[in-house]
Amino acid sequence: MQIRPALPEDYAAAAALEQSVYALHQENRPDFFPRRDTAMTEERYRAMLENGTIFLLAEDEGRVVGQATAIRRGYKDHPVFRDIEWLEIDDISVDPAFQGRGAGKALFEAMTARARALGLHRVELTVWAFNRSARGFYEKMGMRSRIDRLELEL
16 A cells, blocks of 8 residues: 555545545435545645645555545633644545545545644544445544533524
């Protein structure tokens, strides 16, 4: 399994992976995720590559089988929180045919290595309550819950 930065010519593979994870979210939370033919336009993809988003791909024998995106976030001079920065993983998605083969773990480890290289001491992400398999994966990677966000529909 090879992990490498995404390139402009990887759009089709990245869009297919994004569509797969988007479909899962749309199916489970259509109140947040409208039905779309394309979850990630080429314009959005190119903007992510140019705006500082960390965009990594997992390849297996030359085929893109997974992707991960993250951005640096933090608080500075906040009235409540300490000054702190962290790497926020926005998305890790793996082709369903390749799940369980180490692509997700390799992407996660590459992101934590990137956070360390940036001098950060924390990696965070959000996982939707319906996505128990993702939560189980992240807990297996050593993550733990810090905040639970609750909702009440009116």
